[in-house]
Amino acid sequence: QVLLVESGGGVVQPGKSLTLSCGASGFAFSNYALHWVRQAPGKGLEWVTGISYDGTKKEYIDSVNGRFTISRDDSKSTLFLEMKNLRVEDTAVYYCARDDGAALVATALEYWGQGTLVTVSS
Amino acid sequence: DIQMTQSPSSLSASVGDSVTITCRASQTVTTYLNWYQQKPGQAPKLLIYAASTLQSGVPSRFTASESGTEFTLTITSLQPEDFATYYCQQSSSSPLTFGGGTKLEIK
Numbered sequence: 001q002v003l004l005v006e007s008g009g010g011v012v013q014p015g016k017s018l019t020l021s022c023g024a025s026g027f028a029f030s031n032y033a034l035h036w037v038r039q040a041p042g043k044g045l046e047w048v049t050g051i052s053y054d055g056t057k058k059e060y061i062d063s064v065n066g067r068f069t070i071s072r073d074d075s076k077s078t079l080f081l082e083m084k085n086l087r088v089e090d091t092a093v094y095y096c097a098r099d100d101g102a103a104l105v106a107t108a109l110e111y112w113g114q115g116t117l118v119t120v121s122s
Numbered sequence: 123d124i125q126m127t128q129s130p131s132s133l134s135a136s137v138g139d140s141v142t143i144t145c146r147a148s149q150t151v152t153t154y155l156n157w158y159q160q161k162p163g164q165a166p167k168l169l170i171y172a173a174s175t176l177q178s179g180v181p182s183r184f185t186a187s188e189s190g191t192e193f194t195l196t197i198t199s200l201q202p203e204d205f206a207t208y209y210c211q212q213s214s215s216s217p218l219t220f221g222g223g224t225k226l227e228i229k
Contacts (some may be wrong), residue, residue, distance in 0.1 A: 029224075035218070037166075045166060045209055047218040059216040095165055105213050108156040108171035115165060 002026040002111045003074040004096050009116030012086055022096030022113055029077040030036035030054075033099035035109060036070060036081050038092035038118075048094070049081065064090075086120045093117050123146055125213050128221030140198040143224045145210035147191040154214040155193045157186055160223075161206045169208075170195065191207040202228075 020036070035050040049060045049070040059072055069082040079096050090112040093115040100110040125148035135141050145155070153173035158166040168177045173188040183198045197204055205228050210221040 018188075044223045045160075045211075045220040047211075047220065049217070050218070061217045098169065105216055105218070106154050107213050108168055108177075109158075109211070110168050110171075110177075112165035112167070
């Protein structure tokens with residue numbers, strides 16, 4: 001079955017960096033677009049970034065553009081989120097999600113990991 | 123960015139009731155509208171995609187429809203496991219955006 005497992009979360013000071021990983025199994029990793037979605041404590045869902053199946057297209061929300069970088073390693077079936085210059089408002093559970101297709105739009109987020117908590121605090 | 127407005131933000135109902143949640147897009151998303159269910163401490167789960175198509179394994183008491191930029195999710199004959207938070211999400215254009223959520227609570 002499809003399995004997505006996030007790791008790398010933790011407590012970090014404002015201005016510091018952190019890299020999240022999402023290990024995948026149970027499907028042909030290189031055929032699907034992948035996303036990161038976050039949820040601040042007690043709040044709703046916010047899509048953060050996505051990467052197309054071949055890694056050529058990447059999209060970000062404005063608030064993280066230039067600070068976060070999404071990437072993928074198909075040889076290891078792993079999705080990454082490099083986060084730099086972290087802010088208090090980046091505090092959230094970060095979920096990785098597999099698209100039901102290869103593109104970043106006109107699709108749905110079909111499978112989700114259990115999430116990893118990132119806390120940005122001094 | 124396309125704004126998704128969900129209503130109501132919370133809803134109380136009893137087991138066996140039927141409820142409807144509405145999601146309105148700020149501009150056309152055609153049928154690129156998905157619905158998710160999230161229970162406390164769990165990841166979201168895809169319920170419905172392409173506005174009205176039931177995801178595999180989701181009970182048929184969940185139905186959805188669309189009319190222009192207004193989308194509805196209806197749950198008939200509520201079961202105890204249906205009490206959760208529901209989100210709509212558009213995938214018509216980037217950035218993908220979610221509605222604010224509707225928390226369905228037991229009356």
